[in-house]
Amino acid sequence: MTDHTITLCFHEEAGQVDRDLLNAITATLERDTFSVMELNLAKASNKTITSHFKASEVVIAYGGDGTVHHVLQHLLTLSEPPTFAIIPGGTANDFARTLNMPINPVKAAETIINQQTKQIDVGQFNDRYFLNFFGIGLVTETKQAVSASESKQTFGRFSYYLNSLQTLNAPEEPFSVTVKGDNHTYEGNAMMVMVGNGQYTGGVRAFFNQADMTDGAFDVLIIKNVSARSLFDIVKANITPDPKQLEGIEYFRTSTLDIKTTPPQQIDCDGEDGGVTPVTLKVLPKHITMITGETSLFQNLQNKR
Known part of the structure; x- marks a missing residue:
């Protein structure tokens, strides 16, 4: 029986996403008590995205920094956004690195199952985050x-x-x-x-x-x-x-x-x-709850102070 619902977001146009890898990520998450809803941002309306996010306990952005940024904008339109997680799938994967998420997507999915979270600061200007x-x-x-x-x-x-x-x-x-x-x-x-x-x-x-x-x-x-x-x-x-x-x-x-x-x-x-x-x-x-790796870089920094 599943206890938690995840929306797994990705951006696929012209077959850019490795479907075998995506299936492996989904299978890894569903080994635990998660039910995974896959959401292709390239084809989803704003209304569909909002509906999925409201129904989820965890929202995952699978992709590069652009995908993470896209998902964040939608999450923060909600009064009570779900927990946010990143599975790296781009070139730089900057924020995922600071969170100490494994760069390997399947290992990152395994880390998400542990649900170690932190309240994370968000930057804002105009209506952008x-x-x-x-x-x-x-x-x-x-x-x-x-x-x-x-x-x-x-x-x-x-x-x-x-x-x-x-x-x-x-x-x-x-x-x-x-x-x-x-x-x-x-x-x-x-x-x-x-x-x-x-x-x-x-x-x-x-x-x-x-x-x-x-x-x-x-x-x-x-x-x-x-x-x-x-x-x-x-x-x-x-x-x-x-x-x-x-x-x-x-x-x-x-x-x-x-x-x-x-x-x-x-x-x-x-x-x-x-x-x-x-x-x-x-x-x-501390505006959004995010899943981190076992010991993230900023946690190490805090421990040294």
């Missing part, structure tokens, strides 16, 4: 200029952007920005503004190694005048320095953030298009 990353500047400019290549598979999204920028010899033009946090203001030129809630960007822990998704604060990096070459070297080497010690980088933590730029800048929100600046961000503390 994000779990991992918000950025403007260099990241979005290069993303728009270059199509996907082998570099993305090799190094992950963020280092792929920087590698592509070098290959094209694209100009590194700064923009004017005013950034206001709870107790910190920056006004001047920048190449990039990065706001982290999770610890990974593009599959590596290069900049947000101290981020804690349960502390009610963003980690903010303003990249003022660092060359693309030096940024790429940091990411490729997977170095995790103290950002306060990096020349040309300003770092602070805040629960709210107001960003104004000249000219307006495109927004990258968990790898998805988030519109343009100006924008105001805020943390929604």
Whole structure:
């Protein structure tokens, strides 16, 4: 007899999902006391998605960061969203890594059965929510200029952007920005503004190694005048320095953030298009329950404090 209902979300167009693997994930979950409803987001209406989520105890996003972002937007329209879980199926799988979910999808399904949960912070701006990353500047400019290549598979999204920028010899033009946090203001030129809630960007822990998704604060990096070459070297080497010690980088933590730029800048929100600046961000503390691995990275961080 089944006690729990899961909605297993994926995005399938033109046979992109490995059906054998999807069946193995479903079979693994149903070995326990779960009843699994599969939901193809590519074919489901908003009404159908909402109906499935309301009927579920656990909602799983199986796919990459874009699928996770899509599911999150629907979950947080509910007054009492179900527990959220991720089965990695993309290139970077940034948020799943911070949660210490196994990258192997079947092993991730086995981890979900254990139902170890944490209350996780969520970032919000306008009517959009994000779990991992918000950025403007260099990241979005290069993303728009270059199509996907082998570099993305090799190094992950963020280092792929920087590698592509070098290959094209694209100009590194700064923009004017005013950034206001709870107790910190920056006004001047920048190449990039990065706001982290999770610890990974593009599959590596290069900049947000101290981020804690349960502390009610963003980690903010303003990249003022660092060359693309030096940024790429940091990411490729997977170095995790103290950002306060990096020349040309300003770092602070805040629960709210107001960003104004000249000219307006495109927004990258968990790898998805988030519109343009100006924008105001805020943390929604411990806003959603998520399933984590046995010992997640941010739990290790808390234990060291």
